[in-house]
Amino acid sequence: MKKRQAMTAADLMAELQSDTRYQQEARRREQAQQARQRVLVESLTPCVTALNALGLPGDSLQEITGSSAPLGEDAVAILLESLGGVPEPRAQESIVRALAASGVAFDGRALARCFESTDDPGLRWAIANTIALTHPHSIHDWLSELREAPYWEKTLRELGQ
Numbered sequence: 001m002k003k004r005q006a007m008t009a010a011d012l013m014a015e016l017q018s019d020t021r022y023q024q025e026a027r028r029r030e031q032a033q034q035a036r037q038r039v040l041v042e043s044l045t046p047c048v049t050a051l052n053a054l055g056l057p058g059d060s061l062q063e064i065t066g067s068s069a070p071l072g073e074d075a076v077a078i079l080l081e082s083l084g085g086v087p088e089p090r091a092q093e094s095i096v097r098a099l100a101a102s103g104v105a106f107d108g109r110a111l112a113r114c115f116e117s118t119d120d121p122g123l124r125w126a127i128a129n130t131i132a133l134t135h136p137h138s139i140h141d142w143l144s145e146l147r148e149a150p151y152w153e154k155t156l157r158e159l160g161q
Contacts, residue, residue, distance in 0.1 A: 036090070043091035047082035051075055061098040070103025080110045089120040096123065100130040108136025115146075128152070132159035 007015075016022050044061060051064050054074055058064035065071065071079070076099065083095045092114055099111070108131060115127045131139070147153040 039088060040090050040094070043086045043088045044082075044094060046085075047078060047095065050078045050082075054078070061094050065098045065101040069101035071098070071101050073104045073106075076102045076104055076106050080106065083110050083114055089118060089123045092118070093120075093123045093126045096126045096130050100133045102134050106134070106136050108134075108139035109142075111136060112139050112142045125155070128155055128159055132156070 041060075048059065048061060048064065051061075052058070056064045056068040056071075056075060058067060068075070079095050079099050083092060083099075086092055086095065096111065096114065099106075111127050111131060115124055118124060131143070143156070147156055
């Protein structure tokens with residue numbers, strides 16, 4: 001039996017550069033990623049524009065929350081309204097994460113509705129985390145029901161809820 005020689009990283013990269021199928025797949029993945037990013041930006045543009053109109057600077061929700069936290073009542077109202085208006089889970093998750101920068105108490109029913117309307121685990125976890133960080137009001141009964149599910153009971157307990 002012949003022993004296989006180890007391939008260096010440089011050899012592997014050279015092999016991949018010459019592999020047309022690999023290169024086509026890499027281009028396809030890159031184009032798909034760019035398309036997903038365009039959809040995300042387009043979905044969030046109205047929300048970002050509305051927050052900018054309040055005087056909160058930034059080209060993304062992450063920039064806005066990074067420079068303007070804690071967010072005031074008007075900004076939180078825009079985020080909550082926007083949450084119900086975007087169908088894309090990654091855009092919803094961005095809004096939910098921005099709500100974690102709230103400096104005011106807010107009604108958490110929009111978060112509960114979003115949680116109930118999705119099966120996306122990343123979005124659901126972001127909602128649970130934002131609830132743990134902000135302690136929104138008007139969802140005590142909903143949280144009690146959610147705690148009856150073993151996974152969410154454990155997750156909420158770990159998040160301090």
